[in-house]
Amino acid sequence: MRRPPRDNEESTRGITRRSLLLGTAWLAFGGGLAARMRYLQVDQADQYRLLADENRIKDRLIAPARGLIWDRNGIPLATNEQNYRVVMVREDAGDPSEALEKLSKLIPMDDAARAKALKAVMDRAPHVPVAVADRLTWEEVSAIAVNGPALPGITPEVGLSRNYPAADDLCHVVGYVGPVSDYDLSRIDDKDPLLQIPKFQIGKSGAENKLELQLRGTAGNVRNEVNAGGRVIRELDRREGNPGANVQLTIDAPLQNFIQARLAGESASAVVIDVETGDLLACGSVPTFDPNKFVRGISTADYGELTGNPLNPLQGKAVQGAYPPGSTFKMVTALAALDAGLIDTEETVRCGGYVEVGGRRFHCWKHSGHGHMNLNLSLRNSCDVYYYDLAERVGIERISRMSRRLGLGERYDLPMSAVSSGLAPDKAWKLERRGAEWVIGDSLNASIGQGFVLASPLQLAVMTARLATGRAIVPRLVKSVNSTEVPLLDSPSLELNENHLRAVRQGMYSVSNNRRGTAFASRITEDGKRLGGKTGTSQVSNNRVNNRNVPWEQRDHALFVGFAPFDAPKYAVSVVVEHGGGGSKAAAPVARDILLHAMYGGYPPLAAYPAAARGNAQRMQDDLELRDFDALRNESSRA
Amino acid sequence: MSYLEYQIQHTPTGLRKILYLNWPVIVLLSTICGVGFLMLYSVAGGSFTPWAEPQMKRFALGMVAMFFVAMVPVWFWRNMAAVAYLISLLLLIAVELFGEVGMGAQRWINLGFMRLQPSELMKITLVLLIAAYYDWLDIRKTSHPVWVLVPVILVLIPVALVLRQPDLGTAILLITGSGIVMFAAGVSLWYFAGVIGSAIGIITAVFKTRGTEWQFLKDYQYRRIDTFLDPSRDPLGDGYHITQSKIALGSGGWTGRGYMQGTQSRLNFLPEKHTDFIFTTLAEEFGFVGGITLLGLYFLVLMFCLTSALQNKDRFASLMTIGVAATFFLFFAVNMSMVMGIAPVVGVPLPLVSYGGSAMLVILVAFGFVQSAHVHRPR
Structure with a gap:
């Protein structure tokens, strides 16, 4: 297009003016961009660098190997x-x-x-x-x-x-592990990041649970660089964790195995303590369950079977159970009276079959009466009236104090689930918990281990160990951690008169070695391995006449406590057979078998049994199926 | 012919024209393309495939096209402007009818050897046409309403087509690019005030109609704007682009993590790291220094273009050069604003750096026109 020169000049001028305006605007915008770039890359750089690293670096935990659990002989109880x-x-x-x-x-x-x-x-x-x-x-x-x-x-x-x-044998002692649940997380205040790993296995019961922190170990860590899809591109850093500590228990697995087998079929428990150290050698409770099933995820049917069983297999009765100790408590009452100086060992009380206190008759188990009883005879015959008389004189406070001295009513700090504290009742307790005054009848009931008194088999075994040694034995379950021996707990003297103790022990000796003792049938005939003990039959229901014609759950509990060898005590045992009937029939033979097994480290020669019991002993040795621990040990040492 | 009015005896002829090209611009463009290759090589994890090598081939093709276009006298291109516009328009309509759908929008025609985006073509032909229009128009009629309405209609036809695809980024570029040419041509400022005023009105309307049946934009476009306004609202969804882009950019710091050391792009946290968001990789690996350098290169191109336009006494040549520079400016300004979180994600590539054939070819051809105007300027 031909354009007049003037127009051309005007066009150029206009374009120049507008272009300069444009250029200025562009520059301004460019300045804005530069400022923004500076803000993001210089002023905010640190923050974005952090975000970028958060983007690309993902930490992953390495679960440590859980600590192993062995018995005192090195037999594996929990392995990986x-x-x-x-x-x-x-x-x-x-x-x-x-x-x-x-x-x-x-x-x-x-x-x-x-x-x-x-x-x-x-x-x-x-x-x-x-x-x-x-x-x-x-x-x-x-x-x-x-x-x-x-x-x-x-x-x-x-x-x-x-x-x-060892499958069932130690299900209540060792317990089991299971995947950590939301419930676990809500209950425990534990910041360990391992718990955030899905399905991470933690101890759910028993020692597995109580020793969790030692067994678990500490997490390792892998630092990975990941891409936007979460795929690992390379490993930046790796820090191995520490495996959990290996724990050796004081339990003697073969003895435990024997106890479980011996008790099988009942709802019963037995505890064996090494009276020299307080080591818990066995802590049996039947029926049992297979902890391996819990690890693998127990089926609803199997679980229902366990919870629905009236014999309560999930309960570790040896430490969780609390029973009226019955006549096994009589040593406590006797020592309380002797210690208070209210009787001497030869003083007699006449048993006429009952006493009348506060207008109520308190019967001896032998309604015809025992006649004149001194301490030894009262233990041998388990005369109730003798102890009623003591109770009236001694009073509940002294009995309660003595029972605590002997280890009852105290919760032992053992790594097991729901350790029972039992009950050593006194006046203050009754007033506080029952809102009623203590009456003399309560003392009489307590004197023979009935009424409010409660004790777990563990406590009864501790009591027996203390009677046998005169020292304040405290039980322990952990022998060593990572091969470092756990120091023995202090067992100071009970400060009891040795003569009194000797008299009580002598009474216990008579129980199982005197022809008329309540546990004579369950004696040990081998010299140097003889046993002293006490039977107990604790009433469950008030209105029963004999144990044959009442339903199982109303029958008496059968108890026995004992120690052996009598001359140089090594083992203390307690046996509780729930609703087993009389202590002399249902509990004493079991306790005898357990003590023999402990002393011989296996089946004893039949000669250790009284002649009349040898047939049964032979049958028992033939019938019981014990675990082959040598095979187990070899297998684990190979692994 | 119109060249007769100029003193063209000094205009070089034949291959001598090559000596009279605007060489600084060519060097600058090549440098920017070089930065592009470098970055494409890096985001591919140190590999020429799949991006750097094809991009280099297209660069070679584009350079040849640029030289070819530069050799042809600029008045030929002015006369071809209307034809080019019509061809672009027909291609846009063709895309509407036969186009391939990608990323929720119809944008491509598959030519077999490459996928053509007619909307890219339109960006440059529209600038040619508007420049030619004002060259043709009597200078006194420039601000006459009727003669202002004509280019507005010429712009709005392709804008409407582009919006139907829908491609908001290109539509904005078309309007703003043409607007700048009209501004340079001397159209009264009142029109621009009016347009900006009504744009604000339209934007208000766009938001007011949201959620109703006659809403102006697609849902994803609304979401992009929402996200732009508050990226933290949905950091893993729609806000992901902007959030990750800012993280990568910001983590670069002063001097960056070093070439090929950008963790965010290499680990795929960056979306579309080889196309629209390539600047974030550059900023992460070369830091503030790298980003500012690229920005400086772009501005040097603008400076040389503006200088060339001001030296040129031909009205078409000046306006066209300004238009090309404006389009170039809009490309990188919108792209950088987008990745730095000061504009919504509208899908505008970083010129000559982002991977993409159509954009590279069109920009180089556009600079061919600028070179032609420079070589054939009246002396």
Whole structure:
């Protein structure tokens, strides 16, 4: 277009003016961009650098190996078993359901398991390995490894899972582990990041639970660089954790095994204590359960069976149970009276079958009466009237104090679940808890271990150990941690008159060695291994006549406490057979067998039994199925 | 022919024209493209594939096209402006009918050897047309309402088509680019005041109609604006782009993490790291220094273009050069604002650096026009 020169000049001028305006505007905008860049990259750099690292660095915990638990002989009680499993990475597996189909031809996998595995795989990101099968045998793992090329994305893996080789034997002592639950997390104040690992195994009961912090160990840590999809690109840093401490218990596994087998069929418990050290050698309770089932995830049916069982297999009765100790308490009453100087050992009380106090008759178990009783005879015959008389004179306060001195009414700090504190009642207790005054009848009941008095089998064993030694034996369960011996607890003298103690022990000797003693049938005939003890039959129901014609749950509890060898006490035992009837029949023979087993470190020669009992003893030795601990020990040492 | 009015005896002829090209601009453009190759190599994890190598081929092709365009006298291109506009318009309509759908929008025509984005083409042909229009128009009629309405309609037709795809970024670029040419041509400032005023009104209307059946924008466009206004609202969803982009950029610091050391892009935290968000990688790896350098390069290009436009006494050449520079400016200004979180994510590439064939070719051809205007300027 031809344009007049004047127009051209005007055009150029206009364009120049506007261009300069434009250029200025652009520069201003560019300045704004530069300022923004500076703000982000210089002023805020630290913050964004932090965010960037948060983006790319993911920490992953390495679970430490859980500490092992051994018995005092080094027999493994809780181990970490290699657990072969199969993991699948979805993105490598092609069609996951087809891959599972192929896998199920190599290992047992039903449709339900396959559907569950498929869901687990599909729920996670494609690059995350997901366990699709667990607890495989070596043969199955080999089959998968051999078929590797045909199974892309599927690899066998080895992990650790808890195993209890002694199975049922120590279910109440060692307890079991299980995956940490939301409930656990809400209950415990533990900041350990390990607990945040899904399905991390923590102790749920018993020593596994109480020694959790020692057994668990500390977490290791892997620092990974990940991409936006969460895939690990490379490892930046690795810090190994510390495995948990190995714990050795004072338990003697073969003895424990014998006790469980011997008690089987009853609802019963027995405790054996080493009177020299306070070591808990055995802590049996039946019925039992298999802790391995809990580790693997117990089925609802199995669990229902356990909770529905009236014999209560889940309860560790040896420490959790609290029973009226019955006549096994009589040593306490006797010592209370002797210590107070209110009687001497030869003073007699006449038993006419009952006493009348406050308008009520208190009967002796022998309604016809025992006649004149001194301390020794009263223990031998388990005369009740003798102790009623003592109780009237001594009073409950002194009895209660003596029972505490002998270890009753005290909760021992043992790493076991729900350790019972029992009850050593006194006037203040009754006023506070029952809102009533103590009456003399309460004292009479307490004097023979009835009424308010409660004791656990553990406490009874401690009492027996204290009677046998005159020292304040305190039980312990942990022998060593990581091969460092746990120091023995102090056992100071009870400050009891040795003559009084000797008289009481002599009474206990008569119980099982005098022809007329209540436990004479359950004596040990081997010299140097003789046993002193006391039977107990504690009333469960008030209106029973004999034990034959009443329902099981109303029958008396049968108890026995004892120690052996009498001359140089080593073992103290307590046995409680719930609703077992009389202590001399149901509990004393068990206690005798246990003591013999402990003293001989296995089955004793039949000669240790009185002639009349040898037949039964032989039958017992033939019938009981004991665990082969040598095989167990070898297996674990091989692993 | 119109060149007769100029003293063109000094205008170089034949291959001598090459000596008279605006070489600083060529060097600057090549440098910027070089930065692009560097970054594409880096985001691919130190590999020429899949991005750097094709980009280099397109650069070579684009340079050849630029030289070719530069050799042809600028008045030929002025005369072709209307034709080019019509072709672009037809291609836009074709895209509407046969286009391929990508990222929720119809943008491409597959030519077999490359995918053509007619909207990219339109960005430059529209500038040519508006410049040619004001060259043709009597200078006294510049601000006459009727003669202002004509280019407005010429702009709004492709804008409407582009918005239908829908491609808000390109629509904004088309309007603003043409607007700048009209501004440079001397259209009364009152029109611009009016347009800006009504734009504010329209934006208000756009938001007011949201959620109703006749809402102006697609839902995803609304979300992008929401996200822009508050990226922290949905940091892993729609806000992810901006949040991650700012993290990568900010973590670069003064001098950056070093070439190929940018963790955020290498680990895929950055979305579209090779296209619209490539600047974040550059800023992460080379830091503030790197970012400012690129910005400086861009501004040097603008400076040389403006100088060339002011030296040029031909009205078309000046306006066209300013228009190309404006479009170039809009590309990087919008892109950088977007990745730095001061503008919504509208899908505008970083010129000559982002991976993409159409954009690279179109920009280099556009600078071909600028070179042609420079070589054939009246002396």
